[in-house]
Amino acid sequence: MAVRPDAGPEDPAGSDEVADLFRAVGRQVKAARERGGLSQKELGERTGYSEEQISSIERGRRTPQPAFLTAVDELLGCGGLLAVAAEDVERAKKRRRLRHPEWFRDYAELEAQAVEICFYSTLTVPGLLQTEEYARTVFTARRPILDEDTIEQRVSTRLARQQILAQWPPPVVTAVVEESVLLREIGGRLVQRGQLEHLVALSQLRNVEIQVLPLACEGHAGMEGPFILLTPRGKSQLGYGEFQSVNRIITDPDEVRMLAARYGSIRGQALTPPDSRALIEKLLGE
Template sequence: MEFTGPVEDNDDAAELFRVIGRQLRLLRERTGLTQRELGEQLGYSEDLIRSLERGRRTPQPDFLAAADELLDAGGLLRAATEDVGRAKARARVRHPAWFQDYARLETQAVEISFFSTLTVPGLLQTEPYARTTFAVRQPLLDERTIEERVAARLDRQEILTAWPAPVVTVVLDESVLRREIGGPAVQREQLKRLLVSSQFRSTTIQILPMDCEGYAGVDGPFILLTPKGKPQLGYSEVQGVANLVTDPEEVRMLAVRYGTIRGQALTPRESMALIEKLLGDR
């Protein structure tokens, strides 16, 4: 999980997990094991080993003890248990670990472009809509985690009204407007929120109609993000697996795709008219 509380605590915990991850990787490579082989011998998945080595997951005491013994670390990994415990005690769970890199970059963004085919982007969600998206997750999240995730998502929305706000463009597949996540009342309030958000000078919302025959979004949703003073990045997530795209050519192709999708979408005025029509039909 990602931990967050006072900013310095967040940074300290994240740096600690990265240091432990680097140590784990060096010890694993010294023994000649692959991530998959290490996971198999310890009873963990290859994805978990990869995430731990990148500092994206919290190393648990049982894992540290087992890895220390298997990799003949001489107590190096086991000794980190107390430091991890202190980091956990100083902070509280908010974003899932796989989301923390994107969340950090988002706070630095001068431009964000969303193409969404499943749900409204988190920056534009109402509280009931956001709560529903977490409550229906499988496996189920406990109530405390749901509340923490909702709070974290709503906190992110402050960048839309900050100054200077990032330039935000959003293309929503029309199906997102029609799927009643949380029920008719929740969806109605969410549609109203989209209308309000479209009035922000820095935010543009467009709808990609379902009758678009040359639909360029068949590969699924993604985000383009430009941190201040840094190159543009791409981001996507599927089933809780995040992919931060940094290769310039891959990012360029996403940007080309996004341009095509925007060109196929309704104009901002036409898009708001469609949302108003859907509200009138409810």
């Protein structure tokens, strides 16, 4: 069992330089926007971003995506200045990407080797299935609060983990999510809508099955809380759990066997994958 060192932000090598780069690029975006006579809202509308996102980029609080910088360069006639900056940003993102918090590194290494991952989630969508904005909301809401650089680093790291869904051969991923998770508007209605759309898209992958445990379920085997089961390549299945500031990798065969039996029962009580997708699509329609 390990206790998270969350009293202060991480300070990985090179993090200050990366943050300085993002702030400098943000100032360049602001200067180009003002020279072009556009408001933050107008620039957002022309590039597919919200006004708040443009503001965050200009203040260096949000990672400027290379595609965004290239689009702004063309839109505002920057002569390739922001397009070149996009290359620097991409390199900086790669340098930061795999710096997991120390307490999470053991799990992240096992997850990267997994041939099967099983999630049971009661409060949020599993990190491996989250959108960028949803993940940012989760980290921003943390208490004690994280500084902006740490939030952006953790968002980038979480998104980088999701690359295993596209590798070959991909791991088999099953996730049972409480219906209440889908109803809670984490980040606001637009962020939650984007997350639901993402779940629908993921559910169509051959290696991903998403099931919803309905509110109407009067009693179920997961009432003791969320957990993860994963099977690293060439190794035995193990479990992982987090509770407040404590995280634990579970290797005892009897405990893992109990979690696996519990997960099987939960899946049996949840909606089938097709019915779960239909429910998510219904929520989108509403």
